[in-house]
Amino acid sequence: MPESFQLHDLDVHFDTFRRAYPRNKNVDAKVRQTLQLLRDRGDLGFLGGGRYRRLVPRPESSTAIDFACAAHLRSPSQRARVALETWANLNLWCYRCGNPTLIALPPNAPVSDLLCPACRAEYQVKSKNGRFGNAIVGAAFEPLMERLSARTLPDYLLIEYEADRSQVMLLNAIQGGELTPDRIAPRKPLSSSARRAGWKGCTIHIEGLPQLEIVGPRFVLRP
Ligand SMILES: [Zn+2]
Numbered sequence: 001m002p003e004s005f006q007l008h009d010l011d012v013h014f015d016t017f018r019r020a021y022p023r024n025k026n027v028d029a030k031v032r033q034t035l036q037l038l039r040d041r042g043d044l045g046f047l048g049g050g051r052y053r054r055l056v057p058r059p060e061s062s063t064a065i066d067f068a069c070a071a072h073l074r075s076p077s078q079r080a081r082v083a084l085e086t087w088a089n090l091n092l093w094c095y096r097c098g099n100p101t102l103i104a105l106p107p108n109a110p111v112s113d114l115l116c117p118a119c120r121a122e123y124q125v126k127s128k129n130g131r132f133g134n135a136i137v138g139a140a141f142e143p144l145m146e147r148l149s150a151r152t153l154p155d156y157l158l159i160e161y162e163a164d165r166s167q168v169m170l171l172n173a174i175q176g177g178e179l180t181p182d183r184i185a186p187r188k189p190l191s192s193s194a195r196r197a198g199w200k201g202c203t204i205h206i207e208g209l210p211q212l213e214i215v216g217p218r219f220v221l222r223p
Contacts, residue, residue, distance in 0.1 A: 002099045002118045007050040009117050015106065061091040063168040063215065065161060084127035084159055085113055087168065092157070095173070095214065096121045110143040112154040122154035123173075129163045138202040141186040153179055156204075157214070171215035178209050 001009065010031055017027045024030060035052065038044040045053040070082035089104045094116035102114040102123065112122035126136050136158065138144055147153045153176030160170040183205045190199045 001052075001054060002101055004047070004051065004053045005117065006052070012103065012115070012117065061093075063091075065166045065168060067163075067166060080127065080129065080163070084161065084168075085125050088123075088125045088157060088159065089114060092123075092171075092214070094119060094121055095212070096155075111139050111147050114157075122152075122176075123157050124154045125157050125159065127159040127161060129161060131160055132158055132206070134207040135203050135205050138184065138204040141184070141200045141202040144184065144202055145181070147176075148179060148181060148184065151177065153177065156206075158206075158211070168215055171213075172211035173214055174206060174209050174211055179204065183209075 014027060014031075017031070018024075021027070021030075035044060035046075039046055043054070043056045045055050047053055065083055065087045067079065067083045069086050070079040073079045073082060085104070089102060092102055092114070093100045094102060097116060097119035099116050099118035101117070103117055105112055105115055105122075111124065113125045114123040115121070116123075124139070126132075136156070144153070155176050156174045158172045158174065159168055161168045185203045185205070187201045187203060190196055192198075
């Protein structure tokens with residue numbers, strides 16, 4: 001949660017809580033009880049009127065990636081994607097409003113991965129072992145075009161990392177509002193033998209777009 005928040009700001013997490021504790025039929029009461037426990041522990045201040053303030057400082061951001069968090073996944077590309085999304089979730093902040101935390105959207109969210117609970121800005125994480133070229137692989141084509149015409153595309157967080165060293169080296173952001181329809185090309189639908197047969201992704205051409213530097217070039221000396 002952000003540094004200060006209201007009870008209803010927790011609503012976006014309720015689906016996650018219900019998935020994690022399917023047998024708990026009183027998630028709402030459990031959340032309130034947990035807030036009281038956190039207050040008694042000195043981690044949370046009650047400001048009155050359903051407003052709260054976190055009293056525990058957020059840990060420093062780090063460029064170290066923990067691949068162990070995705071070790072249970074079978075495909076190497078999925079492991080990398082989940083490890084980098086987890087890194088972004090734990091280490092990034094909202095550069096649009098300065099809120100120190102972002103929350104992870106459900107894995108099936110079509111266009112975005114992270115949400116700022118304070119200003120509702122959305123972010124999509126793209127990661128690459130090495131350097132990005134002039135194009136990135138986008139999400140499902142149609143939902144993305146819908147968000148483009150509604151002018152609600154998320155910002156794209158382009159994370160370049162080195163898998164050998166488990167380090168994020170560079171992170172630039174492209175604002176969703178910079179993308180135009182001519183930059184988005186549909187890809188061939190997945191073949192009928194694929195798990196998601198007929199699913200159509202897209203390619204986003206990013207050449208020449210302004211990029212916001214979030215993590216500067218970082219060089220790790222070889223041991
Ligand atoms: Zn924000």
